[in-house]
Amino acid sequence: MEEFPRIQRLPPYVFSVVNALKHTARQQGEDIIDFGMGNPDQATPQHIVDRLCEAAQEAKNHRYSLSKGIPGLRKELCRYYKRRFDVELDPETESIVTIGSKEGLSHLALAITRPGDTIMVPNPTYPIHGYAFVIAGADIRHVPLHPDGDFFAEMTKAIQTTWPRPKVLVINFPSNPTAQVVDLDFYVRAVEFAKEHDLIIFSDIAYAEISFDGYKSPSIMQVPGAMDVAVECYSLSKTYNMPGWRVGFMVGNRRLIHALSRIKSYLDYGMFQPIQIAAAVALKESRLNAEAGKRDCVDDIRELYQNRRDVLIDGLGRAGWEIDKPLASMFVWAKIPEEFRKMGSLEFSKLLLQEAKMAVSPGIGFGHYGDEYVRIALIENEHRTRQAIRQVKKFLNAGGDVASE
Numbered sequence: 115m116e117e118f119p120r121i122q123r124l125p126p127y128v129f130s131v132v133n134a135l136k137h138t139a140r141q142q143g144e145d146i147i148d149f150g151m152g153n154p155d156q157a158t159p160q161h162i163v164d165r166l167c168e169a170a171q172e173a174k175n176h177r178y179s180l181s182k183g184i185p186g187l188r189k190e191l192c193r194y195y196k197r198r199f200d201v202e203l204d205p206e207t208e209s210i211v212t213i214g215s216k217e218g219l220s221h222l223a224l225a226i227t228r229p230g231d232t233i234m235v236p237n238p239t240y241p242i243h244g245y246a247f248v249i250a251g252a253d254i255r256h257v258p259l260h261p262d263g264d265f266f267a268e269m270t271k272a273i274q275t276t277w278p279r280p281k282v283l284v285i286n287f288p289s290n291p292t293a294q295v296v297d298l299d300f301y302v303r304a305v306e307f308a309k310e311h312d313l314i315i316f317s318d319i320a321y322a323e324i325s326f327d328g329y330k331s332p333s334i335m336q337v338p339g340a341m342d343v344a345v346e347c348y349s350l351s352k353t354y355n356m357p358g359w360r361v362g363f364m365v366g367n368r369r370l371i372h373a374l375s376r377i378k379s380y381l382d383y384g385m386f387q388p389i390q391i392a393a394a395v396a397l398k399e400s401r402l403n404a405e406a407g408k409r410d411c412v413d414d415i416r417e418l419y420q421n422r423r424d425v426l427i428d429g430l431g432r433a434g435w436e437i438d439k440p441l442a443s444m445f446v447w448a449k450i451p452e453e454f455r456k457m458g459s460l461e462f463s464k465l466l467l468q469e470a471k472m473a474v475s476p477g478i479g480f481g482h483y484g485d486e487y488v489r490i491a492l493i494e495n496e497h498r499t500r501q502a503i504r505q506v507k508k509f510l511n512a513g514g515d516v517a518s519e
Contacts, residue, residue: 123248128479132463136473147502150473152290152444152491154355156418159411162354165395169388179384182375183211183363187390190397191348191363197401198322199333207368208341210375213385214360215320215349218374220246221381222345222364225373226314227252232280234272234313236265238477238484240290243318247282255280258483261294266303273311283308286318288331291480291489292447293440295325298332305334308343314370315344320362323353323412325442326420335366345370352444353412354396360385361393419444422492422499429503434510446490447477451510459485470509472502 129150136146157163169175182188188205195201203209212218219242227233229251235244237256244254255276257268273280285304287296301317308315315334322331334340345366351357364374384390403410426446427437437448449455454462459476466472466488475491477484494502 120249124245128460128476131460132467132473132476135464135467139467139471144471146467146471146473147494147498147505148473149490149492149494149502150475151493152352153493154352154357154444155493155495156355156415158355158359159396161399161411162356162392162396166388166392169391172388175387175391177387179387179390181378181382181384183209183384184387184390184394187211187394187397190394190401191365193401194397195333195335195365197404199336201333201335203335203365204368208371209363209365210371210378211384211390212347212362212364212374212378213382214351215318215347215362216242216246217360218347218362218364219243219316219318220249221377222316222370222374223247223250223252225377226370227281230278231282232276232278233282233284234269234276234280235284236286236289237481238291238487239284239286239480240318241480243284243286243316252281256481256483259289259292259294260483261292266307269307279311280313282314282316284316284318285334286320288319288321288325288440288442290321290443291445291475291477291484291487293443293445294447295329295331295441298336301332301334301337301340305337305340305343309339313343314367315340317344317346319346320349321352321443322348324416324419324444326416326423327439327441329441331442341367343367345374350393350396353415355415356393356396359389359393361389419492422494422496425496425499426490426492426503429500430506433503433507435506444492446492448474448488448490450486450488455486459488463488466506466509469512470502470505472506 139146188209191209192203192205195203223246227250231252233247233252234255234257236259255272257272317334325331334344345364347364350361400410427439450462459478463474463476475489477487
């Protein structure tokens with residue numbers, strides 16, 4: 115039977131290989147320590163859950179909601195941008211609530227691209243950044259994103275050698291998977307580049323609040339003129355341990371927000387209203403705590419990830435696997451030890467699962483420039499992380515023999 119055209123454009127999902135092996139191992143009774151999916155393991159803060167339960171008891175909240183999000187939630191989002199980035203946004207025309215970041219990006223791609231359009235996407239990057247546009251019929255031009263590379267030089271090369279000229283540039287900092295960060299000057303250059311080459315910028319800052327060692331992630335919306343060319347998405351999934359709630363946002367250029375609003379009005383009625391009410395409480399409580407100089411639940415979540423990062427990287431370093439500490443995100447982008455590097459990230463991930471009982475995401479799943487790396491999500495507690503480190507140490511001590519088999 116002939117495959118559907120859009121499905122034909124989607125490559126096999128690399129992560130499913132490791133997931134299948136992990137499932138099989140667990141079925142056989144093996145204890146697999148799972149650092150694969152970026153799925154927070156902690157509970158949503160209790161005050162947010164309590165407000166959800168209260169709102170769910172009110173019959174009026176059981177009806178259809180608004181596809182663009184309830185006004186109270188959009189207002190709190192705009193207050194967040196004012197407090198955090200000193201950016202003024204109009205809740206009616208420059209913000210919209212989405213059913214997670216992936217839904218917002220995917221529907222925006224559907225709204226603004228047509229078959230044959232070219233989209234510039236970093237490589238490596240989170241798969242939906244490119245494939246949302248592939249599903250919409252566009253073509254992808256991958257731009258290498260290396261820790262020591264010149265991203266703007268690579269973008270210039272891509273512009274000069276691509277026809278038709280690219281229409282959209284996707285950027286994501288702090289990056290998933292690489293945890294790479296940028297400063298505000300990067301966004302200044304990005305806006306200048308977009309205006310020079312008539313590009314739309316899609317910026318993803320889902321991990322903006324998960325930052326360490328004094329680093330604070332900027333927003334592209336802080337740049338004068340960014341509103342002319344850019345939209346930006348943000349999510350409560352990682353910031354508030356709310357991944358299953360599917361609460362995301364998009365802000366920025368009015369024309370693009372309007373396009374997303376139009377297409378969403380045909381496709382959905384928004385998320386369950388009690389979820390939106392509780393999400394507004396999450397943002398409001400953080401705002402009030404910041405104004406009062408009080409510690410917030412986000413501070414606790416950030417500290418949890420920093421402690422896990424330190425335990426993992428310090429421990430793996432002592433085990434013989436040296437990895438740079440990221441300044442942000444809930445991920446560690448780990449270069450494969452040299453003696454295993456030639457086998458590639460998928461085979462190394464399979465070997466790590468088999469020999470060290472540790473599941474990670476192969477870097478090739480985020481783009482071919484990621485094949486010398488694996489992504490380690492900080493989703494296991496410190497006790498389990500130390501257990502994984504001990505198993506990795508044994509694996510690495512036998513590395514020469516295992517790698518040559």
